[in-house]
Amino acid sequence: MSNTREKIIELADQLIRTKGFNAFSYADISAPLDIKNAAVHYHFPNKADLGIAVIEQEIARLNDGIHQWKKLSPDARLKKMIAIFQQRYKQRTICLVGSLTPDYDTFSPAMQQKVQEMCKGILDWMADCLEEGREAGNFSFEGDAYDRALMVMSNLMSSLLYSRVLGGNIFGRMSKQLSKDLI
Amino acid sequence: MSNTREKIIELADQLIRTKGFNAFSYADISAPLDIKNAAVHYHFPNKADLGIAVIEQEIARLNDGIHQWKKLSPDARLKKMIAIFQQRYKQRTICLVGSLTPDYDTFSPAMQQKVQEMCKGILDWMADCLEEGREAGNFSFEGDAYDRALMVMSNLMSSLLYSRVLGGNIFGRMSKQLSKDLI
DNA sequence: GTCTATACCTTGATAGAC
DNA sequence: GTCTATCAAGGTATAGAC
Numbered sequence: 001m002s003n004t005r006e007k008i009i010e011l012a013d014q015l016i017r018t019k020g021f022n023a024f025s026y027a028d029i030s031a032p033l034d035i036k037n038a039a040v041h042y043h044f045p046n047k048a049d050l051g052i053a054v055i056e057q058e059i060a061r062l063n064d065g066i067h068q069w070k071k072l073s074p075d076a077r078l079k080k081m082i083a084i085f086q087q088r089y090k091q092r093t094i095c096l097v098g099s100l101t102p103d104y105d106t107f108s109p110a111m112q113q114k115v116q117e118m119c120k121g122i123l124d125w126m127a128d129c130l131e132e133g134r135e136a137g138n139f140s141f142e143g144d145a146y147d148r149a150l151m152v153m154s155n156l157m158s159s160l161l162y163s164r165v166l167g168g169n170i171f172g173r174m175s176k177q178l179s180k181d182l183i
Numbered sequence: 184m185s186n187t188r189e190k191i192i193e194l195a196d197q198l199i200r201t202k203g204f205n206a207f208s209y210a211d212i213s214a215p216l217d218i219k220n221a222a223v224h225y226h227f228p229n230k231a232d233l234g235i236a237v238i239e240q241e242i243a244r245l246n247d248g249i250h251q252w253k254k255l256s257p258d259a260r261l262k263k264m265i266a267i268f269q270q271r272y273k274q275r276t277i278c279l280v281g282s283l284t285p286d287y288d289t290f291s292p293a294m295q296q297k298v299q300e301m302c303k304g305i306l307d308w309m310a311d312c313l314e315e316g317r318e319a320g321n322f323s324f325e326g327d328a329y330d331r332a333l334m335v336m337s338n339l340m341s342s343l344l345y346s347r348v349l350g351g352n353i354f355g356r357m358s359k360q361l362s363k364d365l366i
Numbered sequence: 367g368t369c370t371a372t373a374c375c376t377t378g379a380t381a382g383a384c
Numbered sequence: 385g386t387c388t389a390t391c392a393a394g395g396t397a398t399a400g401a402c
Contacts (some may be wrong), residue, residue: 004385018287022206023376039386050231087375099342102282105205112348119348147360150353154341155334161284164335165295165302170333177330181364187367208395222368224397369402376395384387 017093074133257316
């Protein structure tokens with residue numbers, strides 16, 4: 001029954017995006033949900049378990065997207081991905097990759113593996129999208145599709161980081177330019 | 184006399200790049216230097232003071248670079264910047280922007296301002312370099328030079344993050360491709 | 367400038383009742 | 385599944401001697 005578990009994951013997701021994994025505490029979770037920290041520990045014995053659950057939810061969402069967007073053209077799929085980041089931009093939050101990869105060395109092996117899995121999944125998806133788009137004549141770019149995927153995801157991730165720090169419509173400018181570059 | 188202050192800054196710089204600002208402690212500083220944590224507090228009353236000193240050192244280094252490279256061609260200057268990131272890649276450390284911007288919201292106003300100053304300085308420098316290079320015929324790219332600077336710095340920053348998580352020569356591939364894209 | 371000593375708080379985590 | 389109660393450990397920071 002308990003959707004407390006899901007509420008905890010959702011809140012932890014938000015906290016990771018705003019404060020970072022190492023800066024949020026069980027109290028940051030339990031207080032807003034009006035429960036005690038022991039209740040959080042019931043669902044997630046330790047913090048790494050919670051972190052892993054958050055990443056797994058993100059991976060599941062990515063897989064959902066991959067499935068739902070399967071019939072779309074490569075450039076429509078790219079637009080969908082950019083739209084996800086635009087949502088984050090409006091909320092002034094960052095992406096999980098941008099939040100978790102800098103702290104990678106402080107994570108447990110199990111959590112490191114999940115971070116790796118998430119990064120690989122997103123990059124593989126983007127590389128496929130770009131390669132297919134290039135073959136279909138939707139995109140035009142030089143070099144390996146995977147390298148290009150690294151650059152596109154890197155720009156999307158950083159646009160959120162820079163936006164929070166520098167203000168202005170950095171996200172809009174970067175996402176527009178990276179789209180243009182692919183035509 | 185005491186160069187303890189500088190040793191503390193250097194060590195803190197290293198720790199920020201590996202564990203992140205919120206994950207390292209005064210003990211991480213005092214133990215390797217064989218001093219007590221009170222001695223660290225003597226030099227830096229609170230943690231934000233230390234963080235600010237680290238960022239100021241980075242800004243000073245950037246300004247040194249700007250000064251020393253003034254006579255170099257734009258593409259030689261770009262190569263110098265890439266070389267700095269290559270060094271970080273070899274050390275498996277990340278850049279300060281990549282480490283500090285995700286945790287931005289957890290910082291004191293004074294430290295946030297320094298992070299902002301650092302980001303602006305690097306981006307302005309890169310934008311000038313690119314614009315000058317384009318005018319001189321060294322570089323060729325579409326759009327605003329500042330937007331391009333955002334994308335170049337974003338790629339350099341992310342190449343270090345991805346390299347640590349995914350292994351392989353991601354830095355080499357990304358830096359090579361971004362250089363090619365500017366020709 | 368560095369030490370000893372310590373205050374005070376927050377943290378992640380556990381035991382056992384309900 | 386959630387609570388009360390509690391814990392040990394580690395965190396930042398300060399006071400005062402040397």
